[in-house]
Amino acid sequence: MSPAALRLAPSPEGIAHAARLLAEGQLVAFPTETVYGLGADARNGTAVAGIYAAKGRPSFNPLIVHVADAGAARAYVQWTATAERLAAAFWPGPLTLVLPLRPGHGIASLVTAGLDTLAIRVPAHPAAQALLRGFGGPVAAPSANPSGRISPTTADHVLAGLGDRIAAVLDDGPCPVGLESTIVGLDGAQATLLRPGGLAAEEIEAALAAPLALPGHNAPLSAPGQLESHYAPQARVRLNATAPEPGELFLGFGAMDCDLNLSAAGDLAEAAANLFTHLHALDALGRPIAVAPVPASGLGLAINDRLRRAAAPRP
Ligand code: TXA
Numbered sequence: 001m002s003p004a005a006l007r008l009a010p011s012p013e014g015i016a017h018a019a020r021l022l023a024e025g026q027l028v029a030f031p032t033e034t035v036y037g038l039g040a041d042a043r044n045g046t047a048v049a050g051i052y053a054a055k056g057r058p059s060f061n062p063l064i065v066h067v068a069d070a071g072a073a074r075a076y077v078q079w080t081a082t083a084e085r086l087a088a089a090f091w092p093g094p095l096t097l098v099l100p101l102r103p104g105h106g107i108a109s110l111v112t113a114g115l116d117t118l119a120i121r122v123p124a125h126p127a128a129q130a131l132l133r134g135f136g137g138p139v140a141a142p143s144a145n146p147s148g149r150i151s152p153t154t155a156d157h158v159l160a161g162l163g164d165r166i167a168a169v170l171d172d173g174p175c176p177v178g179l180e181s182t183i184v185g186l187d188g189a190q191a192t193l194l195r196p197g198g199l200a201a202e203e204i205e206a207a208l209a210a211p212l213a214l215p216g217h218n219a220p221l222s223a224p225g226q227l228e229s230h231y232a233p234q235a236r237v238r239l240n241a242t243a244p245e246p247g248e249l250f251l252g253f254g255a256m257d258c259d260l261n262l263s264a265a266g267d268l269a270e271a272a273a274n275l276f277t278h279l280h281a282l283d284a285l286g287r288p289i290a291v292a293p294v295p296a297s298g299l300g301l302a303i304n305d306r307l308r309r310a311a312a313p314r315p
């Protein structure tokens with residue numbers, strides 16, 4: 001771990017310091033309820049370029065903008081009745097909405113990688129809320145990990161991956177949800193599930209009283225999470241394993257003998273919160289990882305999506 005980045009406490013002084021760094025165009029990692037984000041002023045193209053450079057991220061993969069409340073979101077996107085309904089039900093929280101950009105929005109074009117839509121969300125985490133209010137502007141933030149590696153759920157994960165490339169990390173302990181936000185596209189005729197995540201699709205469908213569409217096979221690469229190998233540990237990952245093979249570490253789910261258990265009680269919210277933390281911990285041991293089956297309902301949809309990417313062949 002490089003000591004170069006400041007570790008700031010979520011105190012009023014720490015928040016003010018982090019907000020000042022953002023205003024100077026520097027990169028600050030901060031906790032959200034989902035994962036740690038790597039933040040920059042979304043109106044400052046040079047600062048946003050720094051995010052792509054620090055992560056080693058392909059420039060065609062656009063970023064999520066974080067704001068303090070739905071009122072702030074309406075300054076940047078063309079708001080709709082469906083957006084209002086979902087924002088009222090789930091903001092602040094682990095939901096990102098993709099909407100057409102509003103004229104005069106002021107968001108740097110590098111944030112959207114040239115698209116005419118913007119992914120925007122209002123995080124619920126108290127430290128993220130305090131930072132957004134202290135900064136007073138839109139913050140572009142992907143997950144605070146080098147591109148293609150496991151998403152960070154603690155400040156130590158952030159420092160281990162990016163410690164020598166960022167100004168500071170606001171450290172407020174582990175992220176409670178542990179999975180990235182669910183992304184819903186509202187720029188077409190029907191609300192579309194672009195990425196399963198920390199808010200179950202079933203809950204969104206209940207709020208809409210309508211099913212979510214799934215992206216078509218011809219969806220452009222601009223839809224989220226499309227690089228097959230993503231969330232990747234260094235180690236080989238084998239899925240739906242009933243037992244480890246010799247030399248493998250075993251990541252369990254439900255009551256079973258294993259090296260680490262996502263949730264011994266078989267609870268999907270607990271498993272989501274543990275997923276990246278346990279993958280980080282097992283990966284540090286340098287041996288291949290076998291993973292027990294996880295049911296695909298509710299949050300299990302997003303957990304299986306992340307596991308499938310962790311196990312995908314590397315580019
Ligand atoms: O929980 C989260 O969403 C975390 C925290 C930090 O907020 N952020 C996060 O960001 O997961 P990132 O950059 O790792 O993932 C953002 C996803 C990408 O897959 C990207 O393709 C998609 O959002 N995305 C961003 N803008 C988009 C747009 N205009 N249209 C479609 N997808 C978009």
Ligand code: MG
Nearest residue numbers: 142143151180
């Ligand atoms: Mg990410």
